[in-house]
Amino acid sequence: MKKYDENKSNRSKKSKHRLFKPRKKRNSEEDSAIQYLQGQYEQIVPENIDTFKDFPLSQKTLKGLKDNNYVKPTDIQRQAIGYALKGNDILGAAKTGSGKTLAFLIPILEQLFCKKWTRLDGVGALVISPTRELAYQIYEILRKIGQYHDFSAGLIIGGQNLKFEKKRMDQINILICTPGRLLQHMDENPLFDCSSLQILVLDEADRCLDMGFETTMNAIIENLPPKRQTLLFSATQTKSVKDLARLSLSFPTYIAPHEQTETVTPDSLQQSYIVCKVDEKVGILWSFIKNHLKQKVLVFMATCKQVKFMYELCCKLRPGVSLLALYGTLHQEKRERIYQEFCRKSNVVLFATDLASRGLDFPKINWVIQYDCPENVETYIHRAGRTARGFLGKGDGLLMLLPNEEIFVDDLRKSKIPINKISVDPSKVISPQRKIEALLSDNIELKQTAQRAFVSYLKSVFLMKNKDLFNVQLLDTDAYAKSLGLIIPPRIRFLQKLQVKNMFMNKLKEKDNVVEKLNSKFNAKTESDEFISEDEQVSNIPKMKTKKEQKTDANFNFHNFDDSEEEDFLHVKEKNVQLELIPLEIPKENKKKAKPVTKAAVAKKILKKKIKVNTTTKFTDDGEIIEDEKRDVKSELAKQFLSEDVGGLDIERAKEVLQEEDKFDKLRFREKVKAKHKEQKRKLKHKRMEEEGEKDDFGSQSESDGPDLSWLPDPNKVYDTGDHSDQHESDSEIIENRQKVINTDSEERYHRPTKRKLVVNRGISQDSVKPRKIKKVEDISAALTVDEAEALAMQLLYNKK
Numbered sequence: 001m002k003k004y005d006e007n008k009s010n011r012s013k014k015s016k017h018r019l020f021k022p023r024k025k026r027n028s029e030e031d032s033a034i035q036y037l038q039g040q041y042e043q044i045v046p047e048n049i050d051t052f053k054d055f056p057l058s059q060k061t062l063k064g065l066k067d068n069n070y071v072k073p074t075d076i077q078r079q080a081i082g083y084a085l086k087g088n089d090i091l092g093a094a095k096t097g098s099g100k101t102l103a104f105l106i107p108i109l110e111q112l113f114c115k116k117w118t119r120l121d122g123v124g125a126l127v128i129s130p131t132r133e134l135a136y137q138i139y140e141i142l143r144k145i146g147q148y149h150d151f152s153a154g155l156i157i158g159g160q161n162l163k164f165e166k167k168r169m170d171q172i173n174i175l176i177c178t179p180g181r182l183l184q185h186m187d188e189n190p191l192f193d194c195s196s197l198q199i200l201v202l203d204e205a206d207r208c209l210d211m212g213f214e215t216t217m218n219a220i221i222e223n224l225p226p227k228r229q230t231l232l233f234s235a236t237q238t239k240s241v242k243d244l245a246r247l248s249l250s251f252p253t254y255i256a257p258h259e260q261t262e263t264v265t266p267d268s269l270q271q272s273y274i275v276c277k278v279d280e281k282v283g284i285l286w287s288f289i290k291n292h293l294k295q296k297v298l299v300f301m302a303t304c305k306q307v308k309f310m311y312e313l314c315c316k317l318r319p320g321v322s323l324l325a326l327y328g329t330l331h332q333e334k335r336e337r338i339y340q341e342f343c344r345k346s347n348v349v350l351f352a353t354d355l356a357s358r359g360l361d362f363p364k365i366n367w368v369i370q371y372d373c374p375e376n377v378e379t380y381i382h383r384a385g386r387t388a389r390g391f392l393g394k395g396d397g398l399l400m401l402l403p404n405e406e407i408f409v410d411d412l413r414k415s416k417i418p419i420n421k422i423s424v425d426p427s428k429v430i431s432p433q434r435k436i437e438a439l440l441s442d443n444i445e446l447k448q449t450a451q452r453a454f455v456s457y458l459k460s461v462f463l464m465k466n467k468d469l470f471n472v473q474l475l476d477t478d479a480y481a482k483s484l485g486l487i488i489p490p491r492i493r494f495l496q497k498l499q500v501k502n503m504f505m506n507k508l509k510e511k512d513n514v515v516e517k518l519n520s521k522f523n524a525k526t527e528s529d530e531f532i533s534e535d536e537q538v539s540n541i542p543k544m545k546t547k548k549e550q551k552t553d554a555n556f557n558f559h560n561f562d563d564s565e566e567e568d569f570l571h572v573k574e575k576n577v578q579l580e581l582i583p584l585e586i587p588k589e590n591k592k593k594a595k596p597v598t599k600a601a602v603a604k605k606i607l608k609k610k611i612k613v614n615t616t617t618k619f620t621d622d623g624e625i626i627e628d629e630k631r632d633v634k635s636e637l638a639k640q641f642l643s644e645d646v647g648g649l650d651i652e653r654a655k656e657v658l659q660e661e662d663k664f665d666k667l668r669f670r671e672k673v674k675a676k677h678k679e680q681k682r683k684l685k686h687k688r689m690e691e692e693g694e695k696d697d698f699g700s701q702s703e704s705d706g707p708d709l710s711w712l713p714d715p716n717k718v719y720d721t722g723d724h725s726d727q728h729e730s731d732s733e734i735i736e737n738r739q740k741v742i743n744t745d746s747e748e749r750y751h752r753p754t755k756r757k758l759v760v761n762r763g764i765s766q767d768s769v770k771p772r773k774i775k776k777v778e779d780i781s782a783a784l785t786v787d788e789a790e791a792l793a794m795q796l797l798y799n800k801k
């Protein structure tokens with residue numbers, strides 16, 4: 001309250017600058033009104049309350065209620081408001097749709113009014129709701145009935161602009177929030193301060209305090225001032241002492257106006273159930289929708305994926321009514337839009353998860369269908385309670401159960417829920433299976449959605465706590481897949497794993513039985529063995545097996561277990577009981593004692609073995625190590641640095657080393673670039689040559705044909721006189737040489753290659769381009785004897801003539 005006083009003084013300082021005289025008068029009026037109201041609190045008798053005016057409420061609140069047509073309080077309002085005004089902690093339980101929201105909003109307004117709460121006083125009341133939609137709904141009702149008050153109210157829920165919320169947190173008096181976002185502000189927002197909190201309200205308290213929100217709620221409660229008023233409301237109120245202790249309630253008043261009534265659900269709610277096979281569900285729901293086109297229907301399903309699929313499928317099948325879907329994985333804006341659309345429309349079907357099961361007050365719902373069996377009775381009550389709300393509300397509920405789920409009806413009846421079995425007229429059920437199959441074959445996305453829906457449903461059944469009620473093994477998965485239009489049932493990995501695990505457990509059990517048998521047999525045997533001579537006993541002891549043999553025996557028997565093997569198994573065991581039992585019966589204590597291998601231990605081991613971690617060694621085909629240049633250090637400085645075995649890291653030194661290494665890296669890089677350029681050039685050249693080759697193919701003769709020398713004059717015609725027989729040399733060598741000389745000579749005359757001139761022009765030394773053939777002539781002349789040379793000269797002269 002200290003802060004409150006400080007703020008009051010601040011306020012008076014500020015007000016000096018304004019015209020404040022008339023306000024002073026009003027203040028005194030207000031004070032006396034507050035005093036009067038507070039004096040009346042002790043005299044409230046719930047039974048005497050007929051209208052809201054009978055409560056000692058402020059004019060502002062009464063006006064707000066009247067404007068919204070709230071004249072007569074409901075049972076829970078009549079009983080709870082009085083105690084709440086007195087400042088008692090309250091545990092309120094009343095049927096769904098019985099007006100619990102006003103039962104806590106009116107006391108909040110009144111308490112803050114009586115304490116003259118202002119913006120500067122910070123958070124005075126905190127309302128926590130399990131879902132965003134419910135928080136939004138409470139916020140809207142508060143805005144309506146509190147319109148004449150000067151308090152500021154804030155809606156703090158996930159999916160909204162956190163920055164925007166953060167800036168305004170210090171100006172909010174009444175905070176409506178979801179647990180997650182509230183904790184986020186508590187942790188991250190320095191402007192958030194709830195040290196002067198007066199009232200804490202948990203709507204759907206049992207849900208807020210259950211396992212799902214446990215840690216978040218514990219953290220929130222820790223941050224709240226212990227001196228406060230706490231109000232808990234729900235249709236299925238928690239009575240758990242543990243929960244109440246968590247909230248440190250001080251002598252809470254338990255208010256349950258409907259506890260003595262015959263039913264826990266609204267009287268105007270007509271409830272029925274049907275039993276059908278899992279593969280009939282889609283057909284029945286589709287037929288129901290087709291037969292209730294002029295109604296407002298809410299269909300609850302177990303998972304988001306089912307909702308998504310059913311919504312998309314029905315949209316494609318076009319039943320002739322508006323369709324909506326509401327589930328947690330949708331974007332917040334979309335969720336809000338759908339919520340409002342469903343509130344507004346009258347002929348509409350909404351597919352939803354349990355997100356919409358608690359607290360939401362959709363107006364005038366005709367039917368609530370529970371397509372999948374609810375987790376427990378509480379969930380059933382909240383789902384069904386979305387219809388038949390308020391004073392005049394009426395509605396119907398339909399629960400669809402599988403044959404094995406029919407036992408759930410007993411639980412419902414035990415919990416005072418009147419429900420009747422009805423049967424479906426098969427002639428009225430139109431199964432859209434063929435259409436669905438056709439749609440799925442055309443639309444791969446829809447098919448994938450169907451597959452996900454299929455798996456998610458099985459998973460949800462598998463994860464349910466109540467195994468008597470939910471048994472995934474009893475589901476005809478193939479038929480169910482077909483009903484969703486999936487001709488080939490999707491793989492259900494978690495089920496396959498489960499089956500393997502079950503098999504494993506069964507075999508273990510069988511083994512345990514065998515071991516027990518063996519133990520008893522062994523005991524019996526040892527007793528009888530006492531009468532056998534020592535020698536005989538020795539001969540009966542089998543040869544000791546090595547550990548490895550024991551292990552393989554055990555494994556073998558384990559994996560290939562059948563009756564015949566059991567015989568062998570028993571036989572062997574009888575002889576060597578001690579050995580065979582070891583691998584089978586691993587004492588649990590021993591298992592526990594096994595030290596977990598820590599990362600540090602692994603690192604130590606590696607260090608001991610001197611293994612260089614994070615290194616890769618590459619080998620050639622011949623087994624030689626390929627050196628990785630990138631990893632090896634090159635500079636002397638780096639080598640020295642690595643060889644030093646000093647703990648820690650000298651950053652300056654490491655920098656120097658890196659700089660040194662950098663030089664080598666640059667060199668390596670340059671070399672690489674050069675090699676790359678070279679390769680590019682080579683490729684370019686190769687390409688050019690190929691292109692030239694291609695040109696030849698099209699332009700002239702191909703290379704393989706050789707150059708066309710047909711235009712050259714025939715050397716024989718040029719040099720020959722005609723009679724070759726006379727000129728035949730006896731010596732073959734001379735003929736050969738002579739021929740060469742003739743060729744050279746003719747080449748010189750007719751084919752002086754221009755290329756050589758070009759080469760000379762480029763400045764290449766003359767020696768390197770010396771015509772080889774001239775050299776050959778020199779060689780030849782050198783190799784000839786004097787006589788031969790003379791003969792050759794004569795011949796040449798003769799030819800010239």
Ligand SMILES: Nc1ncnc2c1ncn2[C@@H]1O[C@H](COP(=O)(O)OP(=O)(O)OP(=O)(O)O)[C@@H](O)[C@H]1O
Nearest residue numbers: 070072073074096097098099100101235359361390
């Ligand atoms: N005094 C009243 N007079 C007329 N209508 C009322 C009054 N109180 C509540 N209602 C109407 O009754 C409906 C249900 O109220 P509310 O949502 O508070 O119920 P609830 O008990 O919180 O339900 P649930 O358990 O499902 O959360 C609302 O439409 C609300 O406007």
